[in-house]
Amino acid sequence: MTTTSTASGTRKLTIARAMAEATAQEMRTDPSVFVMGEDVGPLGGVFGNTRGLHEEFGPERILDTPISETAFIGAAVGAASDGMRPIVELMFVDFLGVCFDAIYNMMAKNTYFSGGKVRVPMVLMTSTGGGYSDAGQHSQCLYGTFAHLPGMKVVVPSNAYDAKGLMTAAIRDDNPVVFMYHKALQGMGWLGTEKGATVPVPEESYTVEIGRASVVREGQDLTLVSLGAGVHHCLRAAKTLADEGFDAEVVDLRSLVPLDRETVRASVAKTGRLIVVDEDYHSYGVSGEIIASVVEHDHRLKAAPARVAYPDIPIPFAPTMEQWALPNADKIVAAFHQMLSQ
Amino acid sequence: MQPTSEQRRWMYRQMVTSRHLEERIETLYMEGKTPVFNMAKGPIPGEMHLSNGQEPCAVGVCAHLNAEDVVVATHRPHHIAVAKGVDLNAMVAEIFGKATGLSGGRGGHMHLFDADVNFSCSGIIGESLGPAAGAVLSRKLQGKPGVAVAFLGEGAANQGAFHEALNLAAVWQLPVVFVIEDNAWGISVAKQASTAVPRNDLRASAYGMPGVHVADNDVDGVFAAAGQAIARAREGRGPTLIEIETSRLAGHFMGDGEDYRPEGEKEALQQRDPIPRYRQALLEAGLLDEAADTALVKEAHARVEAAIRFAQQSDFLPPEAALETVFV
Numbered sequence: 001m002t003t004t005s006t007a008s009g010t011r012k013l014t015i016a017r018a019m020a021e022a023t024a025q026e027m028r029t030d031p032s033v034f035v036m037g038e039d040v041g042p043l044g045g046v047f048g049n050t051r052g053l054h055e056e057f058g059p060e061r062i063l064d065t066p067i068s069e070t071a072f073i074g075a076a077v078g079a080a081s082d083g084m085r086p087i088v089e090l091m092f093v094d095f096l097g098v099c100f101d102a103i104y105n106m107m108a109k110n111t112y113f114s115g116g117k118v119r120v121p122m123v124l125m126t127s128t129g130g131g132y133s134d135a136g137q138h139s140q141c142l143y144g145t146f147a148h149l150p151g152m153k154v155v156v157p158s159n160a161y162d163a164k165g166l167m168t169a170a171i172r173d174d175n176p177v178v179f180m181y182h183k184a185l186q187g188m189g190w191l192g193t194e195k196g197a198t199v200p201v202p203e204e205s206y207t208v209e210i211g212r213a214s215v216v217r218e219g220q221d222l223t224l225v226s227l228g229a230g231v232h233h234c235l236r237a238a239k240t241l242a243d244e245g246f247d248a249e250v251v252d253l254r255s256l257v258p259l260d261r262e263t264v265r266a267s268v269a270k271t272g273r274l275i276v277v278d279e280d281y282h283s284y285g286v287s288g289e290i291i292a293s294v295v296e297h298d299h300r301l302k303a304a305p306a307r308v309a310y311p312d313i314p315i316p317f318a319p320t321m322e323q324w325a326l327p328n329a330d331k332i333v334a335a336f337h338q339m340l341s342q
Numbered sequence: 343m344q345p346t347s348e349q350r351r352w353m354y355r356q357m358v359t360s361r362h363l364e365e366r367i368e369t370l371y372m373e374g375k376t377p378v379f380n381m382a383k384g385p386i387p388g389e390m391h392l393s394n395g396q397e398p399c400a401v402g403v404c405a406h407l408n409a410e411d412v413v414v415a416t417h418r419p420h421h422i423a424v425a426k427g428v429d430l431n432a433m434v435a436e437i438f439g440k441a442t443g444l445s446g447g448r449g450g451h452m453h454l455f456d457a458d459v460n461f462s463c464s465g466i467i468g469e470s471l472g473p474a475a476g477a478v479l480s481r482k483l484q485g486k487p488g489v490a491v492a493f494l495g496e497g498a499a500n501q502g503a504f505h506e507a508l509n510l511a512a513v514w515q516l517p518v519v520f521v522i523e524d525n526a527w528g529i530s531v532a533k534q535a536s537t538a539v540p541r542n543d544l545r546a547s548a549y550g551m552p553g554v555h556v557a558d559n560d561v562d563g564v565f566a567a568a569g570q571a572i573a574r575a576r577e578g579r580g581p582t583l584i585e586i587e588t589s590r591l592a593g594h595f596m597g598d599g600e601d602y603r604p605e606g607e608k609e610a611l612q613q614r615d616p617i618p619r620y621r622q623a624l625l626e627a628g629l630l631d632e633a634a635d636t637a638l639v640k641e642a643h644a645r646v647e648a649a650i651r652f653a654q655q656s657d658f659l660p661p662e663a664a665l666e667t668v669f670v
Contacts, residue, residue, distance in 0.1 A: 034483060060483065066513060071506035073474015075479055077489075081462070082412070098502075105466050106473065114455035115445030116667035118462070150668055170471035175669045 013201040014187020016048030018160035019125070019179075022167035023050070023087060025205045027057055030085065033171055036063035036072055037089030037125075046091055047127050047186045073124065077106045080122040085171060090126040093142045093180065106140035107176045107275035108151030122177075123170045128156075129229055129279055131326055132192050136314035139322075143227065143278070144285030145281040146178050147256035153177040153210055154256040158185065159199045162254055165208025173210065182228040182279075196232045211258035215267065219249035222336055223267040225290050226277040227253040230327055233308075234277055237332035246336070256286065261293040268294050272302035277327050277336050282309040303339040308332050343569035345405065345562055347629050351638070353401035353561055354624055357617050359642040360400065360421040363430075364392045364592075366650055367420075367437065373594055385654070386438060388450055393421035393593035395559070398525045398616045399406050399424040402556075402564025402586075403491055406572040412477040412490035414470035415463035416523075417452045423463070424491055428456040430562040440656035447659055448667065460488075468501030470494055471520060475511045478518050478575075489517040489575040491568075496585070499542040508549040508583065517575035519568065520583045525590035530602040546583035556586040559616045562623075589614065595616030 013021065027033045034057075035050055041064035044051030054062040065072040069090060076086040090096065096103065103124065110118050130139025147154045153175055157163035163181065170177035185197035203317050216231060224234040231252045232275035247268050253260065268274045274294055276287040287307035294305065308327045316322050345353065367386065374384030376616050381388060393400075396418070404425035408411065423433055429444070436443030437451045443452055452465035460477070464470060474492035481488045498504055499522060516561040520661035522542050526533050539545060546553025554571065556563040564586055589611045593600045600608065624630040630638070 032484070063514075066506070066509055068506035068510055070503045071472050071475065071510040074469065074503065074507065075510065076474025077478030078412075078414070078473030078478075079480035079483075080476075081473065082460075082477040084483060086476075101466055101469065101503075102472060106464065106469060109453075110455070111670055112463075112668050113445055113449040113453040114457070114667075115443075115448055116670050117445065117457050118455050119670050153669070316346070340489045 002248045009168055010200055011203065012047070012198050013164070014052065014089050014159045014198050015157060015160045015181055016045070016165040016186045016188060018201050018325070019049040019165035019181065020051050020053060021201070022164045022205070023171070024053060024056060026168060026171045027053070027061065028077050032083060033085045033087065034061040034063065035087045035089070036065050036076065038065055038067055038091050040064060040089055045089065047181070047183060048188050049125065049181065049186070069095060070102055073099050073102040074106065075109065076122050077102060077120060080120045080176070081110065081118050081184070085121050085272065087123040087125060087171065090124060092138050093126040094137050094140050096142065096145070096330050104149045108149055112151055119174045120176045121174045123167070123179055124176065125179040125181065127183050128180050129184055130315050130322060131184050133317055133319050133322060135317040139282035139315040141228070141310070143180060143256055143280045144289070146180070147286065152257060153264065154180065155210055155254060156180045156182070156227040156250050156256060157254060158228055159197045160201050162208050162214070164201050165206050166210065166254065169207040169210050170204055172207065177210065180228070184229050194229060194232050196235065208254065211255045211260060213260035213263040214252045214254055215249060215253045215263065217248065217250040219247035219271065221246045222248045222273040222275065222276050223251060223264070223271045224277060224332065225251045225253065227256070227262055227286065228279065230277040230279055233327055233329050233332060236329035240329060240333050241336060259293070264290060265294055265297055268301070272300070273339060274305040275332060275339070276298050276305070276307045276309070277332055278307065279327055280308040280310060281303050281312050282307065285309065303342050306339060308335050343566045345565045348564070349405050349565070350629055351563065352623060353405055354620055354630070355398040355638055355642055356404070356425045357620065358400045359640055360397050360424040361394060361617055362643050362646045363420060363424065363434070364394050366646060368392060368596065370650070381597065390451060390596040391418040392592040392596065393418050393596065395589035395611065395616065396523050396525060397421045398561040398564050399586045399588050401567040402561055403521055405565055406569050407491065409459045410488045412460040412474060412488060413493070414474040414490070415493045416470060416495060417455055417463070417465045417467070418495070419452070419463035423454055423456070423461055424641055426461045427459045428454065428461050429458070430457070430645060430649040431652040435656050438561060438653040438656070439658065440653055441659040442652065442656040446663060448664070463579070467500040468494065468503035471503055471507030474518050475507050475516050478516050479514065484515070489519065491519045491521055493521050493523060493527065494522035496522050496526070496533050497536065497540055499545065500537060508546070508551070508581070511547040511581040512551050513581040515578070517578065518581045519571045519575055520581065521568070522583070523588050524584040524585050525588050527590055527594065529594045531598060531616070541585055542579065543583055543585040543599050551580060552582045554584045556584065559586070559588045559614065561616060561620050589616070590668040591615065
């Protein structure tokens, strides 16, 4: 069953807690679900998303692995093909370089190469994003990199409600799903927590459909499309623009594969203006894909579409440089002003 | 561990079957590729890695396996697929890219998946080990029986994936056997030019598991080593690494000029072709006579010919079927 983001619930959870709760609930009902990765056991995950699981399910189902991403992600492919539903963690998405073969040559292709006969129902969860001076090997998003390669579903939650529902849906999916969670949204204080990500989450199990975007704010004058942490920048920008008398609609993509182009097109058809906000690199990524998806459908825009994305540079360490490069609400507002002056 | 008479005849028959398949593929592959070699032409386009000479590795290991056991093979998979019992018609049809192939032609010869006998392979060097380990992790978690065998070439022992997977399998004591087919050549680079140790089974000690070496492409030697390793895995005593000294009688792939081989090497390897040698051994042991051999060879060849006819007579999927099965 799909539940919408407006469902009731008074208890607020962080994304980290929501991910752990979804995993625990699936593990209680489905013995084929297990978790492996670095520090997912007694530590509860460096980003908190397996907290409490080792205590409840023990070391047989919550496996701390050696620092060997190639081996354990490859092993997850083997286990998934053999009837299990592994959840594996790639601690930082930036670490893809040491194991990408297991991800895109096996996890993503075995179903196709078997003509659909081999199912690979696994979840690869991985942290994204910067903003806390961890520099370019621990701060990337790489959304476009994963979404570009066929054979993997890709989800990016912006809040705990969606995180729980998308995690449940990802675990139940018969296909590989990459679950990309932004560090600043996790609710771990030391990563500069975004308060808007901690929202009411129902205690019962539910799914959020993979491939369905969400209009998180309705408006008439401008469409802001984003994902993950960018959604919160958009909401702040929308507030500023509202004070100036402009009504921005905010679309949270939630899934990159499949991509809900229809919701984006419908919004832009209404507002006539589009700004895409992405913490991933400017070129060859989500922002270009969204803009292409709109303009190739011949929408008559009131202004050329714009993007606020990460410049095409490795992510620098110094806070002065990193914060200058990151997307934020002010840049979105400025992009809109620019649009009006065209 | 000695093979029974029946097991020895079974291994011989599988080797004859696999060899005939490779010889027929070799001929068919060259159709349309002369006088100018163009990999995209002919009824079997693309890269083709023949396994002639490496048959002992496949049969000596697979003689100990059931359909429920898992095998993950390499880019050179035909002999192993035959020995593991992959549906021959569907396999050959896949090599031709036909609708009746294992995956309707989406995979081709380097990507053969037959879930009925738990067989898969991959075109990437070193990719067999992780999935094999994971498949038996799955069995452990499910309380289901079964061991896994990952085949790899000697060149793959220099990949990070090899070392990561050996460590993982040992630290979790997984029922998996890693079988290195040492054909002495990583494409054109000789083993001694790429590998810091003379034998890769020596590397097992770094991961606290037994390392076993089989010399001279010896069918019964492979059988004995694999039998012990697989029994050990079934008893829950963890992984084993085996290196088999085998021979690549063909090039790395078809079209390979093999100029890198020292003069006389290929002829010497052909002199030591494991199939005539094994035939001779069975004749001498009284497990085979000329008439039985003729009948066995005829039957094996007929099976291969039937599979080839099946493939040739099958249609291709409509091109737009390429869009299907990305997701299930």
